[in-house]
Amino acid sequence: MKERLLQFIWQEKYFQLNDLVLESGEQLIIRDPGTWNHDQGPDFLNARILLDGTTWAGNVEIHVKSSQWYQHRHQTDPAYNNVILHVVWENDAPRLSASLPTLVLHHRVSAILLDRYEQLMQSGGQLVCQEWLPEITADYWAGWKQQLIRERIQRKAKDLLNLYKSCNHNWNDACWCWMARYMGSVVNGDFFEQVAKSLPSRIMARHKDQVIQLEALLLGQANLLKESNPDPYVQLLQREYQYLQHKYQLPELHGRMQKLRMRPTAFPEVRLAQLAMLWHQQGMFSRSWLEAEKLSDITRTLDITANDFWHYHFTLDEASPYQPKHTGEELIQQLLINVIIPYLYAAGVHQQQPALQQKAINWIGSLPAERNALIKQWQRAGATSETALESQALIELKKYYCEARRCLDCSIGRYLLKEPYHS
Structure with a gap:
């Protein structure tokens, strides 16, 4: 078990929610798992739970083993004073769980979810989830590609703005x-x-x-x-x-x-x-x-x-x-995709003109899809692209998600791990 996976399971509530009982014997009902905190401090902020009918509001900390609370020195860190729940995979510090409300998830998570996650992490293919891609609907793909193309253009625009400063x-x-x-x-x-x-x-x-x-x-x-x-x-x-x-x-x-x-x-x-x-x-x-x-x-x-x-x-x-x-059609298209359109987006960011940023998105959506080896690979796996917006989104997905095994940050990976795969 990885802590990032356990955070994902808690965030999405992908575990058996009925008859939750803490290690101390108290009955638990989760009203709100909280907001995932990407900065210093507890993993989830502003959670709300019921313990034996009493409402608690505060933060939640996630660990694979409960003893990591001590290893990370949370007991001496004031930032953790408002932790109302310790969520762990394994309770190897029972004395801690007697004083800090502790929920163990080891027996409450679907084996199907865990098996599929392990398959994603161990996949030897260049496209991690290619065998499951037929399960993804066209509408789901479309929404994810829109987010990916914005991430790609925003990253290139950020690089260009840094170059502008230099x-x-x-x-x-x-x-x-x-x-x-x-x-x-x-x-x-x-x-x-x-x-x-x-x-x-x-x-x-x-x-x-x-x-x-x-x-x-x-x-x-x-x-x-x-x-x-x-x-x-x-x-x-x-x-x-x-x-x-x-x-x-x-x-x-x-x-x-x-x-x-x-x-x-x-x-x-x-x-x-x-x-x-x-x-x-x-x-x-x-x-x-x-x-x-x-x-x-x-x-x-x-x-x-x-x-x-x-x-x-x-x-x-x-x-x-x-x-x-x-220059030729192929080179011109690459310059439009990688130079002109990111500049237009960067100028929109710099001048605070959202219309310029949207114009950049519209322009890339008007260009035909690239036909390189990676796009052909996606096509063989069932992920097609008709426009440069879609082909660039797939390039972004491969380079910044698949290669880094960021399946828990990927909409496709999250889709494959969610219900109805829970038993």
Whole structure:
């Protein structure tokens, strides 16, 4: 038995409630189990119970073993003076239960609930509860996905607001770094953000009309222009970068781009060239994102093609067959989901405009679902998604609930553990 599971059982009253008797022999009726306390102090606050017909109001403490009351030194902590009930799985301190009302739940909890919880915790599958998912109704899924997508966007918005603070409360710099991070993908996102931080938006804006200079700044700061190269265009980039590095006293960054198991169209050189073209065609990011009335207005600005040199190159070193380096539908969707929409939500939080936050939710609900390996896995298990709102909710569920085995915090897990599984 885990204390968190015992707290869940008490909170939901998932135990036999008839003829409750304390270790001292008093009759117990639970009027209100109290409010779960996530801070310091007793586990549940403001509970109400009847002991032999007398009403008691106060707090409830939960332990697996009653002796943990002493182990945790609650007897000397004034915060526990108003505990009216000690709920335990096993009473191994009978002298304590003679003075502190104690309820033992060991024989009052359904074996079905305990078995299913153990199965969830021991599941070897990547999706913990996949064998039971057919039991979940569409309406129940819909409500949980709505909560999950808000958690996901709120978390990303919080990260963006922290970035905004670290950028001296400059939205242009924050959005520039945020865009760079997601253009770098999971593999190179951290280093792309470092590159962007070393090139403040005011510097990039000064060279907006010169895409070659923008490329030189980005490729140079990414340590991709250091080696000799016979190509005239690369030599031009090197000269431009040397001049601009000296002019702005740009810091040297330590690190290098990775290409492991990466498609050539996603190589860091290509993505940096596309970022240069985004600056060339669009300029400051945050203003246009916030002013856009429709998501399609932003989508058009993200549909760009890297400079002509990249039609014949995936890297600076080697030529390749002709292939213009468009951002493409998949990348644009990822930028909308991970960059634009979280920014809109963060701006709504920062400006205290709930309408902007709801607009972000509406926008993600208007995009088609992603079709990656994880979403296909959910689909095979019976959890479908038609919109990006649903697919992002499933990604959130897998990453922050399933992988951490937070079944007791998950609506699906709680559903599977609740009645009618009680005997």
